[in-house]
Amino acid sequence: MRETDFSPGQQVALPLASIIRSATCDIDLNRGTMRLTALLSMAAKVVVPKDYRFGTNRPWTEAAKRRNPPGKKRRKVFVEPLGPEDWTILKGDVVEILAGKDKGKQGKVTQVFRHRNWVILSGLNTHYKYIGKTHDYRGTYVTSEAPLLLRDVALVDPADRKPTQTEWKYTEEGERVRVSVRTGRIVPKPVVERRDGIVPQQWIDGPKDTSPEDTLEKTYVPSLKTLEEEVMEKLGIREDRRHRRSYWY
Amino acid sequence: MGVLSTLMRGLVRGADRMSEFTSKRGSRTHNKGRGARPAGLRLSSRKFVSIRAMIPEFVVPHLEGFKLKPYVSYRSPRGTEPPLTAQSLFDEVVAPQITKDFNEGTFNREALEKYGLEPSQDGKLFRLFPKNFVR
Numbered sequence: 001m002r003e004t005d006f007s008p009g010q011q012v013a014l015p016l017a018s019i020i021r022s023a024t025c026d027i028d029l030n031r032g033t034m035r036l037t038a039l040l041s042m043a044a045k046v047v048v049p050k051d052y053r054f055g056t057n058r059p060w061t062e063a064a065k066r067r068n069p070p071g072k073k074r075r076k077v078f079v080e081p082l083g084p085e086d087w088t089i090l091k092g093d094v095v096e097i098l099a100g101k102d103k104g105k106q107g108k109v110t111q112v113f114r115h116r117n118w119v120i121l122s123g124l125n126t127h128y129k130y131i132g133k134t135h136d137y138r139g140t141y142v143t144s145e146a147p148l149l150l151r152d153v154a155l156v157d158p159a160d161r162k163p164t165q166t167e168w169k170y171t172e173e174g175e176r177v178r179v180s181v182r183t184g185r186i187v188p189k190p191v192v193e194r195r196d197g198i199v200p201q202q203w204i205d206g207p208k209d210t211s212p213e214d215t216l217e218k219t220y221v222p223s224l225k226t227l228e229e230e231v232m233e234k235l236g237i238r239e240d241r242r243h244r245r246s247y248w249y
Numbered sequence: 250m251g252v253l254s255t256l257m258r259g260l261v262r263g264a265d266r267m268s269e270f271t272s273k274r275g276s277r278t279h280n281k282g283r284g285a286r287p288a289g290l291r292l293s294s295r296k297f298v299s300i301r302a303m304i305p306e307f308v309v310p311h312l313e314g315f316k317l318k319p320y321v322s323y324r325s326p327r328g329t330e331p332p333l334t335a336q337s338l339f340d341e342v343v344a345p346q347i348t349k350d351f352n353e354g355t356f357n358r359e360a361l362e363k364y365g366l367e368p369s370q371d372g373k374l375f376r377l378f379p380k381n382f383v384r
Contacts, residue, residue, distance in 0.1 A: 203322060208320050211322055212322055216326075222333075226375050228375050234310060
């Protein structure tokens with residue numbers, strides 16, 4: 001038995017991801033050898049059983065796997081059935097809370113959980129917890145939002161900024177929009193934000209950006225010459241030498 | 250022991266045999282190249298003679314008044330041009346010439362070279378197959 005090169009009392013915290021990235025190994029499974037990268041990517045796409053209890057953690061994360069290991073069975077959570085066509089609250093909407101600790105406050109929706117009819121608003125219905133605790137450090141005190149049920153939350157009418165019930169209706173042009181029941185005003189769809197926070201319409205071109213007009217200008221003249229031949233012709237380069245005959249095996 | 254912990258233990262105990270041995274590893278006297286092509290000849294007197302023709306030279310046309318820049322603005326919409334295919338290139342370049350000649354009556358099936366047909370790639374500087382230029 002070889003002696004380990006660190007003392008038994010010492011805890012060696014090795015970053016798992018960096019080690020795995022440096023070595024490509026073959027793992028013997030029952031169905032044959034498979035690369036480690038294939039194994040890890042297989043684990044990322046998680047198949048969820050029918051009575052899975054969806055929480056705020058996404059099912060492929062470690063926290064969700066710890067809470068819902070494959071064999072567990074939890075008490076069934078009853079969710080009001082609401083079809084995908086009738087879903088009125090979208091991510092990015094401004095919404096008012098009707099019941100709970102922060103009753104009467106308005107906030108923007110950051111996450112929507114359709115499996116459990118949940119909505120998470122930014123900065124509302126919060127509680128506090130410690131994150132990143134270690135043995136000697138108490139951790140960072142962060143505020144975390146709790147999800148709100150759909151029935152405790154209502155879309156805000158942009159006309160008078162009060163909560164209303166909304167329905168999906170069709171306009172005269174045939175467009176499907178949300179209409180507030182009380183005032184009849186159309187609630188516009190929230191702007192879908194990009195992950196990097198850029199709003200394309202408000203982008204100011206930098207010195208290295210091509211303007212949209214120049215990008216869409218059609219200057220291509222189709223011809224049978226390759227780019228290299230065209231450039232040679234334009235610059236007046238004449239090349240009479242040809243490559244020597246060579247072989248590769 | 251699980252698979253991953255066995256791997257970790259193997260890497261902690263011994264050297265990493267499976268990674269590529271690049272010029273960044275090894276002692277400082279160990280000279281390993283990264284695949285650069287030679288730009289000259291090594292003589293028998295161990296001198297190196299650099300040959301101008303073997304050193305790559307970039308041929309760039311004059312870019313004054315060139316409107317395209319490295320990046321594209323976020324405001325630009327998606328273009329509506331169909332992708333360029335061999336068929337579309339033929340339809341745009343060669344087909345009009347052939348139809349014109351056919352209608353005039355001067356179309357000759359044996360003399361297709363004037364429309365751009367290349368029966369063989371020998372004698373060309375830039376061959377299409379096997380492709381001998383890097384784009």
